[in-house]
Amino acid sequence: MLRTPVAEALGAASAASEIRIGGWVRTRRDAKGFSFLELNDGSCLGNIQCIVDEGTAAWDKLEGVNTGACVAVTGELVESPGKGQKWEVRAKDMTVFGLADPETFPLQKKRHSDEFLRTIAHLRSRTNKYGAAFRIRAEAAHAVHDFFYQNGFYYVHTPILTGSDCEGAGEMFRVTTLPLNTPVKPGENPYAQDFFGKECSLTVSGQLEAEALALGLGKVYTFGPTFRAENSNTPRHAAEFWMIEPEVAFTDINDNMDLAESLTCFVINRVLERRADDMDLFDRFVDKGLVDRLKGMVAQPFARCSYREAIDILKASGKNFEYPAKFGLDLQTEHERFLAEEHFKRPVAVYDYPKEIKAFYMRQNDDRETVAAMDVLVPRIGELIGGSQREERLDVLESRIREMNQDPANYWWYLDLRRFGSVPHSGFGMGFERLVMMLTGISNIRDALPFPRTPGSLEF
């Protein structure tokens, strides 16, 4: 079923005597002796206008063709006399693949709310906004791979089914093949009869395995789905999200912040360059000034400040935060946004957090109070990236694991990496949906991924 993508037809260098366009009807307007069909095929934001004249074979098939129907129009690509588009199709013939009853098709030609469109997520890629969002998402993913490829990283695949809790936050989805209510004898391993013979969960991060691979391959990254059973209903948290996790041997926390900044800027530039039409939609209808703000982000270096400085800035701000800003407490979204949006007015990497609020694997600083952690905070979102230099010293890592009341024996292979040929290394995790939110101005994570999973919501 040969067809020319609408993006290609709209950008054609010259007219064509025969072209076939397949797409979904966005609108149909009837006039005396002819009809206009606006077709969109997802290849770009724009529609192509098809004129169906009375007397053509196409005209005879117009019955019931309305918004939402899927058709293929064959005709001539001619210069459009109308404004707004260079080319249009003068239809000769048409194949009608699927009609859409206007009484029941939910996407009529009007503006629908994001909340409503979430209830029809299976159809929302046929709207301008979500078509644009998912094209930008695809472009950003491609940019991530290009960035790492160009910089000599290997794309590695870390497991999704796992027996370890990387973040130690206990927010894992359990995976089992046991029937519900399987009785457990007292004193017996409750997972003895289960598929793996031990507790299995969906991964919260590929980091631990990425570290193992970095200590053999040098520079690696994973880019895959991760899962968190945090019961927090916020516009920034999803139960299933995608994470980009580079891990690099022979690097410290400063190298890590440099890498985070270059990756972020690379993706911004790429999306602005290659998806200008889609970005323009977000700039005009979703988040005014978005494109200029993104250009501003890449025009100057990100700010950097220690957690200690950040706390001082927050205390001196005179702002009435809901949560206190105090050394030893984690930064809340309101703090993160204040720092990026109002204080620095650009992305900021905050480093050297108190060890109590960070994960066991982060490298202890000489002050013994902080660890070489870094978070990149961006305007409107807060935390985009979280990472650290990793603890490469066996004895320090073992005692950190014990301090967290964990058994080092469970981390035998992770500790082996420090036993055999250890080296300073670092990495981070970038939340891909948060990146898409930053790129588009979309304010709810439920709209940055096609089929969001959040507490109480598992449709589609």
Ligand code: 4AD
């Ligand atoms: O800060 P986090 O928890 O870091 C880690 O998981 C590290 N193991 C990553 C590493 O160093 N390799 O998560 C990293 C990022 C966050 O900065 C945030 O952007 C995103 O993942 N994230 C979420 N995105 C959507 N929904 C959630 N529930 C998220 N939790 C974290």
Ligand code: MG
């Ligand atoms: Mg974090």
